[in-house]
Amino acid sequence: MRRFRKSGTADRLAMFEAEVEGLAALRATQTVRVPDVFGTGIDADGTAWIELEYLELAPLSPQAGARLGERLAALHWRTGHEADARYGWPRDNFIGDSPQSNRTHTSWANFFAIERLQPQLARAQANGMPRAVVSQGERLIEGVGAFFLDVRPQPCLLHGDLWAGNAGQLPDGTPVIFDPAVYRGDRETDLAMAELFGGFPEAFYAAYRTTWPLDPGFETRKTLYNLYHILNHFNLFGAGYLNQARRMIERLVAELRG
Template identity: 35%
Template sequence: MEAKLKKELGTAMLRPTGHSGGGCISEGQSYDTDSGRVFVKINHKSQAKLMFDGEHASLEAIFKTETVKVPKPVKVIELDRGGCVFVMEHLDMRGLSKYSKCLGEQLAALHLHNKRQLDKLNKEQQTQNEWQDDWVKFYSQQRLQHQLNLVEKSYGDREAREAWAELQLKIPQFFQDLEISPALLHGDLWGGNVSECEEGPVIFDPASFYGHSEFELGIAGMFGGFNSSFYSAYHEKIPQAPGFAKRNQLYQLFHYLNHWNHFGGGYRGSSIRIMKNLLK
């Protein structure tokens, strides 16, 4: 692998630094190169390139907004013996603490970036440039329905099936009189994917797409890692709209279903509970 990295990065030096990391899916290792220190994520699964290509595009999109710091993506490299690596900028990071408020402000700036670009374009062209697709339909069918289909295939869970049959009819009610501007989302913003360096907060491991800004706060509230100063700073720029609490549960439902499909039945109870709460 290291010979391949040297060739693809055009470096004579490739020295492990001792900084390593990893999560549920990929391993990681930092290296010193001729042009500086990089962090390399490694995954040997067949779908690794597809996953890393998506992460590269996500980091690139967030990086270009100049709103919140992310590791600058460098290159996705396929390995000769299967699998793939993703090379990105190395950042010396520590747990999020003093920059929580700053992260709230910068995350809101990220979510408002696309709207400001559209507003600027509209002003310059003096034309309407409205988002044509239906977010509620997209979220219901492409996100929740997809996860429920996987649950059905793996578990054939009658309670989940019956609850979803009722809930999907009710979902449009949660979005009445709500104007949604498509926001660039990190997509997986839980406490394990945020940190800070000397200059300020850092977010990483994104799964970005354009959607409702409130979706971002679903998983943020599930596993801790964000204090009140983060939420206060965020909502000062993007105030909570009526019905936020219900929609927040709806957005958490996707993540609980996703975890049920990835990690097993330990997440079944939370998935069923949210669906029943939303039906009350």
């Protein structure tokens, strides 16, 4: 069987181990196809590696996109109704090359404010984000709970990094997802990120909503959730994401005032 091998410096072993755990968690739900894992480790020369099943993948067609929407909804539904689940994950992992804190919380608003927005905003300030933007971001974090007065998200298992580059289809049309950053949280975070960076086929969103409709207010919460990823991109790739982050923060703070 052909294998796909990723390698890097020794410090990437933790990322590969988190990837193995995330793929195993998604596979265990028996809802969405993910690559099989053959192993991970570190060679004598200090090279860290992970070996995965090699898959012939193509971009999602409308038909495969619809199937993925249905299966993602099934993933969220099954895992969002498990007893005693909390927001977070037993171990920290990574979003792209950035560390992702997954300390568990009983409040989704607190989890998203403390484990998602706060660390990214602190790194953004260290990376040169103007103080005026950071101050607005801090005001937003203080008021995050206002976005959840009428909804109580379930702690669903999430892919966590669901953009178009982390999905594809096999020759028979089966959709596949990979490179996860799993944790338990609001299912809408997966749907929100799926609209970033090119997005998925429209059939994906329609099929998901038909299978499990979203709650009112998603369009506003979507901006909140995607702010996390835009801040992360500012921290990883620089000031090209500053204006987008500023506009999102300003829009969300205006919602709080309204």
